[in-house]
Amino acid sequence: MSLESLPGLLAVISILIGFVCGILGCFLIATPSDRRAANLFFAAFLILTAIDVSGWLFVGASPADSWLAAFRVVLAYLQMPAFAAFVLATCFQDFALRRRDLLHGLPLLAALYLSLPGNQLGGFDGGAAYLGDTELIAVITGLHVQYYLYIGWVILALLRFKRAYLQQYAGDGPVVLRWLVQLIATSVFVHTLVVVRTVAAFGGAGGAAQVLEAVGAVIALFILSWITFNALRHPELFRTVDPGLAVAPAPPSRDAGVGADSGEARRLLAWMDSETPYLDAELTLAALARQLGMVPRDLSILINQAMGVHFFDFINRHRIEWAKQRLLDNPRMTILEILYDAGFNSKSSFNAAFRRCEQMSPTQFRKLHADRSEPAA
Structure with missing residues (x-):
């Protein structure tokens, strides 16, 4: 031209x-x-x-x-x-x-x-x-x-x-x-x-x-x-307004009384273990706060300060731990089945979260532990 x-x-x-x-x-x-x-x-x-x-x-x-x-x-x-x-x-x-x-x-x-x-x-x-x-x-x-x-x-x-x-x-x-x-x-x-x-x-x-x-x-x-x-x-x-596009809350202030060994932190972790709310793919901070009878802002402060992570990472860590156990206990289940059961909505987000926690892919994790469990010749 x-x-x-x-x-x-x-x-x-x-x-x-x-x-x-x-x-x-x-x-x-x-x-x-x-x-x-x-x-x-x-x-x-x-x-x-x-x-x-x-x-x-x-x-x-x-x-x-x-x-x-x-x-x-x-x-x-x-x-x-x-x-x-x-x-x-x-x-x-x-x-x-x-x-x-x-x-x-x-x-x-x-x-x-x-x-x-x-x-x-x-x-x-x-x-x-x-x-x-x-x-x-x-x-x-x-x-x-x-x-x-x-x-x-x-x-x-x-x-x-x-x-x-x-x-x-x-x-x-x-x-x-x-x-x-x-x-x-x-x-x-x-x-x-x-x-x-x-x-x-x-x-x-x-x-x-x-x-x-x-x-x-x-x-x-x-x-x-x-x-x-x-x-x-x-x-x-x-x-429509995307449910994720809410008004940004003020950053939680530091609270010296909030720690990983506090009563509220122990109650939160016990609830996560017994009720597995993280398996709900639509779980939000507000929904979890209602389950615990807490104010969402207080729960946000608790997770940020006692656990040292955002709500997003806190929930996904529990999902990954749950998925890891299923990967080992259910070798016939596909990774796609496990990630959906764990509360993830896509394979890309599951793989990214898994790599952050384990520094390897779910497939590599399953193969590594399968090789270790095989009896020596």
Whole structure:
């Protein structure tokens, strides 16, 4: 493909992305959901993305040509605030916009000021009507800095959510969380490609910049198609609140009276041995607390401090011990049968937990102990 054909390719991709964003945005706005706020933020992000890539329809046109073209570039400053709000509203049910969130619009206002007629920065592009060279470099650089700052914030929020999940649940991680991680990872890859393309463009490597832009456009179209596919395949991503996406509890405070030899700790371990609640694949911290007649927060403190682990690891350790005994006592049972009976929902999560506890796979464990039990010749 020649460089001359790239503008046409970009124009076609721009139309396709705009169509996909419009369809998915309308779906999110119109779909009844317990996650209404998250869906609206994501719809806003998609619409802003469609506006941003519409610039590919006018390859070669400069943001200095008209204020509308300059405004399209400046409007990109709302993309990452909308995306961050989507992630936070997805992970934390109590998320709501506050007055202080208006501060997220300050970079947009600064960029709007730079897009006014004239040369606000007094650089080498003296008579520019709108975004001249110096102003465009400032606006584009600001967009890239803003992107990575928001991505860092979003990653910290996901880590905070993961810690909360480990304190309350013992099953596989929620589908939405895994999807968000994949979405962020692909977004970082594509944006890094955009940064390289921008550096190449400002560095005078116009041909390389065009090729990188075309590659980024194709990947962006693929990602949006993947998002749409997920929306069709897993409508629960946008319709219902995942039971794992609860409000993150405050970290439990240290309590000197809680220890592994305390009465509550002994009662907890005795209950685990006699009632085997961990065999329930849907067991949660709240459910176990009800069985013990405890407040969930107190049980969380007990497990964290007396056992030194999260609820997730505490339950899975018991499941692994139970599975180990079945692996040895029931050689005719398949590993798949045992892992489901032990309370796991997937082979991958069982294998990962087993390796953490035994530093070997279930198959290796069974074979090792079978070899040891064989009588010597």
